[in-house]
Amino acid sequence: MSDPDRRRLRTGARNAIRAAGEDSEALALGMRSRAEVWKSTAFLALLLLSVLVALSLLFTLILDAFLDGRSRLNLELLTNFPSGVPENAGLQSAIFGSLWVIGMMILTVVPLGVGAAIYLEEYGEGNRWYKRVIEVNIQNLAAVPSIVFGILGLGMIVRGPLSLGQVAYAGSLTLALLVLPTIILASREALRAVPSSLREASMALGATKWQTIWHHVLPNAIPGIATGAILAVSRAIGETAPLLLVGATVFVTFNPDGPLSEGYTTLPVQIFNWVSRPQDEFRVLAAAGIIVLLVILLVMNSFAIWLRNRYQRHA
Amino acid sequence: MADPSKQITSAVVSVEPVATTTSAGASVAVDTVLRTNDVHVFYDGVPAIKNVSMDIQRNRITALIGPSGCGKSTLLRTFNRMNDLIPSASMTGEVLYHGQDLYDPSVDPVEVRKRIGMVFQKPNPFPKSIYDNVAFGPRVLCMKVDMDEVVERSLRHAVLWDEVKDRLKGSAVGMSGGQQQRLCIARALATNPDVLLMDEPCSALDPIATGRIEDLMVRLRDEYTIVVVTHNMQQATRVSDRTAFLTVEVDEHDQRTGVVVEYDDTAKIFSQPGDPRTEEYVTGRIG
Structure with missing residues (x-):
């Protein structure tokens, strides 16, 4: 044409x-x-x-x-401890504090959250009213401001019934409460996405409900659960307000020696402190600290993504 | 492949030429493996099948045929208590397995499913290796067996061994649909069941794969009792010895419920059906 x-x-x-x-x-x-x-x-x-x-x-x-x-992005930033002299100040105790707090938080919150999700998804009876009440409340909890969890942590974990004192693990537990709803919601989503034909196949072979969940449902849900964990860790690692309430202090010149180590600080708390100082040198330090925080976050998330891909390939 | 079944069925037909509405249990000398007594199954209180009373005979292939939604699969799933997994399902009546009620409170559903295996409509291998798929049943049942031997025997039984023996550690998901379905059969055989329930096992397969599964069913009949749900009437005539025709009955409240219309030797159902509804269905006028 x-x-x-x-x-x-x-x-x-x-x-x-x-x-x-x-x-x-x-x-x-x-x-x-x-x-x-x-x-x-x-x-x-x-x-x-x-x-x-x-x-x-x-x-x-x-x-x-x-x-x-x-x-200020140099090795000394990572190896030095906090100091009143900006040239000598570093992040070592904050980095270790953050790693301890977040690490213990993951170990606590993932089993709890996945367990709750398994109950709600696999065992909870259909449409009972209390199940709906629980569901709505979990969704609401995910939107509660973090400072409220900080007050709860102070009242229930640091003092009150648990009375752990101002230790690193009290910070972990407080952050765990904060991200628990996120983990539960993401894990439920992941469990729901496992095809029911797999469950039927397993049960038809004489496997019990527990064996079916352990051998087939959970492994297939790991990618989704890992995604939820990434979100949770990303939120928790940057939290400052609740930790200020439950005892993260700003001038710690030693690394935590365990979950019950009294006196700890974390990266966002340290950054918050530096930003609020009048000297310009501390603001530079804060900016460098933000970069360090972002890098740590990136490394942790990369690990979770690697884990997720590994399981996806097996599936 | 269809020769032995033809022999058996034609013999019975010549003995009993007159059509009767039901002749379940007419042949006395055969062992009954499963017997349902007045079984009703409900979903959310609404009956899905009602008044089902039938015997499943040992070392026979029993086909359940009928239009969609008539409750064939529901009936099949009562035989190994798979309906237990559906929270809204409930049932009344008895299902006797060698005389023992499967729904007695003292009966463990896990024991039931160990003896009565199941193969599903869509091949559903676990996303694991071929070996692990077959070994899963014996493992969770803590059977004290030589696992390599069980895996090989089950795969040989399912006529899959020669195709997969070099890649037992390979993923089951990469196999063809027909291979996957034979793997699912091998997996069901690994727990050494007595009865094999098959829910439209060939509906997702091409004719060649279907032919292989049908050959396999006829071969397995010597050792197992097979109940198969099928939409394919040719398949029922090719492989089954006995056929039950189910249909949907609509009552005065517009309630649709599945019933067993007729249950007899396959040749009789397809050549001299006793009920006009059966005749309409098998001659292709409805359904």
Whole structure:
């Protein structure tokens, strides 16, 4: 077909559309009205803009922190302990504090959350009213401000019934309460996604419910559970407010020697402290600390993603 | 492959030429493995099947046929208590296995499922190795056996051994649909069951794979009692010895419930059905 032919056809189609008005779409194959094309382009542009805004904010944040903290990003930052002299101040106790608090938190919250999810998903009876009440409450808990959990931790864990004192594990437990709803919700989602044909196959072979869950349902749900854990850890590692309440202090010149080590600090608490100091040198330190925090977060999440992919490949 | 079944069924037909509405239990000398007495199954209190009384005979292939939604699978699942897994399901009546009521409170469903194996409509191998798939049953049942030997014997029984013997540690998910279904049969055989329930085992397979599964069923009949749900009437005539025809009855409240219309030797069901509804179905006028 030559070009003039094609043009004539197109004009013809356009005239037909004009002639037939609204219901003539079928007449012009492959031709959309200009308004329609414009609308879809505008929609696409809007979506791109949303992505760009999100990305540029994130990029600015990281770049700004990096430029500010660049001069202090060195080994001494990682090996030195806090100090009143900005040139000597470092993050060692905060890094170890964060690792202890988050590590113990993971060990506590993942079994608890997965256990609760298994009960609700596999054992809880269909549509009983109390099950719905539990579900709604878990969803609400996920949205409670972290400072409220801090007060709870202070009243129930540091003092009150548990009376652990201001130890690192009290911080872990408080953060565990904070992210427990996230873990439960994500784990339930993951369990629900395991096809029921697997459960039936296993039960039909004479496996008990527990054996079915242990051998088939849980291994297939691990990728989803890991995703939930990534979200939870990402939230917990940056939390400051509840830890300030349950005893994370800002000037600790030794590393925690275990979960019950009294006197600990964490990265966000240390950063918070540095930001609030008047000297500019401490602000530089804070920026460098943010970079360190981001790197640790990245390493932890990479590990979880690696774990998830490993299990996905097996499935 | 269909020769032995033809012999048996044609013999019975010549003895009993007159059509009767039901002749379950007419042949006396055969062992009854499973017997249902007035079984009703309900979902959320609504009956799905009612008044089912039938005998399943040893070393026979019994086919359950009928239109969609008539409760064939529901009936099949009462035989190994798989309906227990559906919270809304309940039942009345008795299912006797060698005279013992499967639904007696003292009976452990795990023991039931160990003796009465099941193969599902869609092949559902575990996302594990071929070996682990077959070994899973004996492992969870803590059977004291030589596992390598059990795996080999089960795979040979399911006529799959020669195809997979070099990749037993390979994933079961990469196999073809027909191979997966034979693996599922091998997996069910590994616990050494007495009865094999098959819920439309070939509906997801191509004709060649279907033919292999059918050959396998006929071969397994000497050692096992097989109950098979099928949508394919040719399949019922090819492999089964006995056939039960189920259909949906609509009562005055517009309640739709499955009933067993007729249960007899396969040749009789397909050549001289005793009930007009059976005749309509098997001649292809409905369903």
